[in-house]
Amino acid sequence: MTQLEAQDPARLGKREKTKAANQQAILDAARKVFAELGYGATTVRDIIRGTGLASGTFYNYFKSKEEVFQALMDESALRVRPALIQERLKATTFEEFLRGMFLVFFSYVVDDNRAYTMMRANSGQIRVRMDTPEVIAGFDELRVDIDDGIERGVVPNVDPEYLTAALIGIAFEMADRMVQRDDPDPIAAADFATALVVGGIDLVPHKK
Amino acid sequence: MTQLEAQDPARLGKREKTKAANQQAILDAARKVFAELGYGATTVRDIIRGTGLASGTFYNYFKSKEEVFQALMDESALRVRPALIQERLKATTFEEFLRGMFLVFFSYVVDDNRAYTMMRANSGQIRVRMDTPEVIAGFDELRVDIDDGIERGVVPNVDPEYLTAALIGIAFEMADRMVQRDDPDPIAAADFATALVVGGIDLVPHKK
Amino acid sequence: MTQLEAQDPARLGKREKTKAANQQAILDAARKVFAELGYGATTVRDIIRGTGLASGTFYNYFKSKEEVFQALMDESALRVRPALIQERLKATTFEEFLRGMFLVFFSYVVDDNRAYTMMRANSGQIRVRMDTPEVIAGFDELRVDIDDGIERGVVPNVDPEYLTAALIGIAFEMADRMVQRDDPDPIAAADFATALVVGGIDLVPHKK
Amino acid sequence: MTQLEAQDPARLGKREKTKAANQQAILDAARKVFAELGYGATTVRDIIRGTGLASGTFYNYFKSKEEVFQALMDESALRVRPALIQERLKATTFEEFLRGMFLVFFSYVVDDNRAYTMMRANSGQIRVRMDTPEVIAGFDELRVDIDDGIERGVVPNVDPEYLTAALIGIAFEMADRMVQRDDPDPIAAADFATALVVGGIDLVPHKK
DNA sequence: AATGAATGAGCGTTCATTCAT
DNA sequence: AATGAATGAACGCTCATTCAT
Numbered sequence: 001m002t003q004l005e006a007q008d009p010a011r012l013g014k015r016e017k018t019k020a021a022n023q024q025a026i027l028d029a030a031r032k033v034f035a036e037l038g039y040g041a042t043t044v045r046d047i048i049r050g051t052g053l054a055s056g057t058f059y060n061y062f063k064s065k066e067e068v069f070q071a072l073m074d075e076s077a078l079r080v081r082p083a084l085i086q087e088r089l090k091a092t093t094f095e096e097f098l099r100g101m102f103l104v105f106f107s108y109v110v111d112d113n114r115a116y117t118m119m120r121a122n123s124g125q126i127r128v129r130m131d132t133p134e135v136i137a138g139f140d141e142l143r144v145d146i147d148d149g150i151e152r153g154v155v156p157n158v159d160p161e162y163l164t165a166a167l168i169g170i171a172f173e174m175a176d177r178m179v180q181r182d183d184p185d186p187i188a189a190a191d192f193a194t195a196l197v198v199g200g201i202d203l204v205p206h207k208k
Numbered sequence: 209m210t211q212l213e214a215q216d217p218a219r220l221g222k223r224e225k226t227k228a229a230n231q232q233a234i235l236d237a238a239r240k241v242f243a244e245l246g247y248g249a250t251t252v253r254d255i256i257r258g259t260g261l262a263s264g265t266f267y268n269y270f271k272s273k274e275e276v277f278q279a280l281m282d283e284s285a286l287r288v289r290p291a292l293i294q295e296r297l298k299a300t301t302f303e304e305f306l307r308g309m310f311l312v313f314f315s316y317v318v319d320d321n322r323a324y325t326m327m328r329a330n331s332g333q334i335r336v337r338m339d340t341p342e343v344i345a346g347f348d349e350l351r352v353d354i355d356d357g358i359e360r361g362v363v364p365n366v367d368p369e370y371l372t373a374a375l376i377g378i379a380f381e382m383a384d385r386m387v388q389r390d391d392p393d394p395i396a397a398a399d400f401a402t403a404l405v406v407g408g409i410d411l412v413p414h415k416k
Numbered sequence: 417m418t419q420l421e422a423q424d425p426a427r428l429g430k431r432e433k434t435k436a437a438n439q440q441a442i443l444d445a446a447r448k449v450f451a452e453l454g455y456g457a458t459t460v461r462d463i464i465r466g467t468g469l470a471s472g473t474f475y476n477y478f479k480s481k482e483e484v485f486q487a488l489m490d491e492s493a494l495r496v497r498p499a500l501i502q503e504r505l506k507a508t509t510f511e512e513f514l515r516g517m518f519l520v521f522f523s524y525v526v527d528d529n530r531a532y533t534m535m536r537a538n539s540g541q542i543r544v545r546m547d548t549p550e551v552i553a554g555f556d557e558l559r560v561d562i563d564d565g566i567e568r569g570v571v572p573n574v575d576p577e578y579l580t581a582a583l584i585g586i587a588f589e590m591a592d593r594m595v596q597r598d599d600p601d602p603i604a605a606a607d608f609a610t611a612l613v614v615g616g617i618d619l620v621p622h623k624k
Numbered sequence: 625m626t627q628l629e630a631q632d633p634a635r636l637g638k639r640e641k642t643k644a645a646n647q648q649a650i651l652d653a654a655r656k657v658f659a660e661l662g663y664g665a666t667t668v669r670d671i672i673r674g675t676g677l678a679s680g681t682f683y684n685y686f687k688s689k690e691e692v693f694q695a696l697m698d699e700s701a702l703r704v705r706p707a708l709i710q711e712r713l714k715a716t717t718f719e720e721f722l723r724g725m726f727l728v729f730f731s732y733v734v735d736d737n738r739a740y741t742m743m744r745a746n747s748g749q750i751r752v753r754m755d756t757p758e759v760i761a762g763f764d765e766l767r768v769d770i771d772d773g774i775e776r777g778v779v780p781n782v783d784p785e786y787l788t789a790a791l792i793g794i795a796f797e798m799a800d801r802m803v804q805r806d807d808p809d810p811i812a813a814a815d816f817a818t819a820l821v822v823g824g825i826d827l828v829p830h831k832k
Numbered sequence: 833a834a835t836g837a838a839t840g841a842g843c844g845t846t847c848a849t850t851c852a853t
Numbered sequence: 854a855a856t857g858a859a860t861g862a863a864c865g866c867t868c869a870t871t872c873a874t
Contacts, residue, residue, distance in 0.1 A: 014852085015853065045843085054859060056859070162382055166378045166401070168381050169374075169380055170373075173380075177370065188413075192413060195412040196411070196412050200405055201407065204404050205400060252868075262834060265836095267869090273869070459847060461848095469856090471856085472850080473855055473856070473857095474848095481847095578801065578813065581794075582816075585794045585795070585798065588793055589796075609790070611827040611829065615828070616823035616825070617820065617823065619819040619820070619823030620819040620823070621815055639836080646837085646838090668865060679841095680840065681837075681838055683865095684836095688865075
């Protein structure tokens with residue numbers, strides 16, 4: 001039943017339709033208020049207030065505030081990670097590897113900058129960035145790829161932890177500025193970041 | 209403390225001494241528990257418990273939990289900013305400028321990593337990073353210096369906002385990994401970061 | 417159930433049959449979970465979960481959680497009361513009267529100790545006993561019978577209220593212990609209780 | 625300090641005085657509403673509403689609803705238990721033993737019938753009796769004494785568990801009626817209960 | 833200035849009940 | 854009649870802040 005109806009969303013009963021709509025409404029509202037207030041300051045009531053639903057209804061869809069937050073982060077990470085993996089697989093040079101990765105990330109950020117600002121939400125004057133397990137896992141994969149690349153000689157033999165850190169730092173911080181521009185250009189940003197790292201990597205102290 | 213002062217009440221105005229000591233005691237206790245529990249999970253009672261003072265007394269020194277947090281962050285930034293300014297002033301090349309800046313920052317982070325881990329406190333599975341106004345201001349100054357350097361021809365003519373972002377991203381993210389090492393080496397980290405940027409900057413798209 | 421009825425939908429009005437079956441299913445499930453969790457801790461969802469019905473359906477049969485509880489207690493009391501009345505009617509001596517009453521009660525408790533433990537459900541460390549109107553009514557009848565017995569000279573002329581109270585106290589408290597024994601013996605319990613009261617009643621202060 | 629001041633309650637600082645007064649106010653209010661509504665139906669807000677204090681203040685004195693309930697029951701039990709123990713110790717015959725015990729219990733109930741009605745609170749139509757660990761412990765002591773008495777030949781050799789149950793049942797149920805009389809007479813009640821048991825015990829089946 | 837009890841808004845969450853389907 | 858999602862009042866409890874002492 002579920003399967004049959006899932007094939008054609010238009011044929012869903014009214015009940016199923018509102019259920020799906022409510023689920024999405026909660027996710028959307030949560031994304032918005034988490035972005036505005038940050039995780040800590042956000043209350044469940046803040047979230048449901050943005051949906052017009054009753055407070056109890058929240059708990060028909062998510063077991064807790066943390067669960068909806070996780071769902072949101074996973075939703076985001078799930079969208080980038082496969083693309084990042086693709087890029088890494090098809091890269092044959094370090095430059096391709098970098099450019100692919102930066103481009104995917106910056107493009108995702110532009111497409112979905114609401115989810116992104118959530119990670120960067122500032123409550124009051126304090127800038128906050130939150131990395132959830134899915135996000136951390138994504139970065140761990142990058143680290144593995146870099147280790148692998150060093151072994152295969154594709155990536156210069158530099159401190160892999162620092163390199164990973166530098167890439168992540170560049171990616172997030174630049175993305176932050178990019179999305180605040182009038183006409184964000186992921187390609188230009190990826191070019192910038194790629195060039196910086198590709199050009200610099202050779203001067204970085206290599207392990208003997 | 210009470211005992212020591214009781215030995216020589218005449219030495220100096222007890223009031224003033226106690227006031228300064230209490231202020232500092234609160235800051236010290238706050239630094240400690242914010243680092244342990246993170247901002248959100250820390251209660252005012254957690255802070256004053258570490259001082260032996262009464263909860264109400266907290267409010268003689270700080271208007272709110274947020275204010276003591278700000279004071280703490282400012283205190284930290286106040287220690288780095290003058291040093292960062294010094295470095296920028298005495299730099300004659302872009303490389304000197306970068307190395308000086310990274311070294312000051314990484315050294316500060318190692319010296320005072322309690323304050324730093326506070327910015328990185330994680331609650332549950334979620335990593336959180338908090339940048340306060342003073343820190344942000346410190347980096348805004350960096351931006352001004354970069355603009356200035358470009359004008360004077362010392363810094364290559366690249367997108368200054370992206371460059372600033374890249375430097376900040378590299379600095380914070382690398383610092384994060386560095387402090388978790390057994391024997392953190394700010395010089396090595398500064399060398400790595402400096403080489404990366406110095407080497408790469410020429411390949412980065414220049415403005416006409 | 418659904419399957420059985422599907423085999424012969426014509427046999428009898430499906431409606432009526434289902435209605436009665438559902439009503440009983442709710443009562444059965446309620447008896448079970450009230451016994452397990454106690455009244456306070458039991459939720460309507462706990463009850464209907466044991467029936468396969470939907471939560472809203474509960475309210476087609478009972479107006480509230482309290483109503484189903486009352487129905488349950490009444491159902492129990494309804495089973496004992498007629499038997500108790502029988503015993504009282506056929507008793508010709510005080511001893512017969514007592515033995516009959518205790519035996520009926522202890523037998524009922526053993527047969528239906530689920531309903532009985534419900535009255536004794538404990539939440540945490542706290543033992544709770546609940547007596548509902550029907551049960552109370554049952555014992556009020558006992559009082560009437562005792563008054564009557566005194567008037568007719570069958571029951572010694574002692575304080576009838578205290579006598580009723582003593583009988584009730586003995587009955588409930590002994591039943592409590594009896595059901596926790598490996599092999600509960602209502603006859604032995606009735607003998608014990610009867611002997612205690614029959615033997616003692618003569619020493620009890622009589623009214624002039 | 626505490627000791628010195630405890631010697632003269634009149635010399636207590638205002639703070640200590642209100643603290644003690646509030647503690648007592650909460651206990652009093654709790655006793656009252658538990659008696660009215662029963663444990664399950666009573667909310668912390670119901671309790672503090674009866675004191676004029678703020679809801680949070682409750683938690684300065686008791687960690688939870690359960691804790692205040694326990695405190696209340698212990699307070700009661702603590703008052704009877706020592707007296708009951710005294711009576712048992714000084715009894716040389718079974719009759720003395722019984723009379724002493726019943727008299728202490730009935731007297732206590734009359735003196736403090738608010739605490740007692742709590743154990744008998746009815747919520748709606750449902751009579752509830754709650755026995756807390758302290759109360760249960762008190763009954764366990766009775767059981768031990770009975771076992772002991774049987775061994776020493778002071779108490780007839782009947783089923784000790786049933787005998788304990790019967791005594792407890794008689795005590796509680798009779799107390800219940802007694803307190804509702806215009807002029808409760810603990811001595812008369814104790815005479816009644818003692819006579820009933822003393823007279824009956826010989827007819828009760830003895831173990832061979 | 834220091835104290836710490838009092839305050840009460842607000843939290844995350846539950847659940848008896850209603851009602852659109 | 855049956856469904857089960859929606860409702861929202863109420864729960865136990867926390868804690869930043871106030872204020873009488």
